[in-house]
Amino acid sequence: MIYKIRIILDAKEDIFRDIEIKAESTLEDFHNAITQAFGFLGEEMASFYTCDENWNQDEEIALFDMSEGASSVRLMNETFLEDILTRQTPKLIYVYDFLSMWTFYVELADIVENTEGHDYPNILFSFGELPESPPEKNFEADPNFDFDETFDRYDDLDFEENWN
Template structure:
């Protein structure tokens, strides 16, 4: 049985990706084709979540063994363990820090053998979401420390105001 999962993004409305995969292939193989085709860094932590019609997370399938008894690991978990019919849903979390994800659903089931090796991407359209949100730490705004802001706000740069020069916060010191 060949499943076609369609993935969309809530960040990029034009993004659509269809992935064809055999029912007995693993979530790791699905993860790898997504990473490869979207140009993502495969070293990032990711997970799939089995979800319901409301996109609520039900079961997690992790990239790495997290050491829990009930864990499902991508490498050992075939797609058919959770998916059997059209319209079943899953979430693919590709940026854990910002909780960004792709929404996936089975759009087609074909009861046949594929003439080409699977998994494969049969459709990729629109703007691909960035794998991680970037902050430009080279920007002067990010290089300014709180001390720099205080210095500007109170009118001193590298010197303490005269009334603070003798300040010594040690116990027993009378101010």
């Protein structure tokens, strides 16, 4: 089977690539296809993250194990695309270069039969140019969040006030 996948840069302007790749490819193969499609050298650390329907990040699948033995990390070269990306779970988050934080939304668009004579992975469509530097992230707190209201509920917390 062939997956048709859209990879969208997390930016205000539309910048995306549509790629088709074999479902039995590893996430490392997919990572290489993404870096080539967007013109990266592929020399930086990267990770995929499973996520829910609202793009809330979940489990990391890393290019290399950097955990220093603290816990086991799923690795891209041991994880197959068809085991992670399905019709029931069609979304992933991809982060390339943890210093620059190039962040992409990955979404399964279609699953089709293999076409004889085609090489995979294959770029189906390319839209927009990658900027010189990654788009800035907005990490500001929600201006509507009321911190005073949170402290008013202090008595509802489940611990003893004078614990030390």
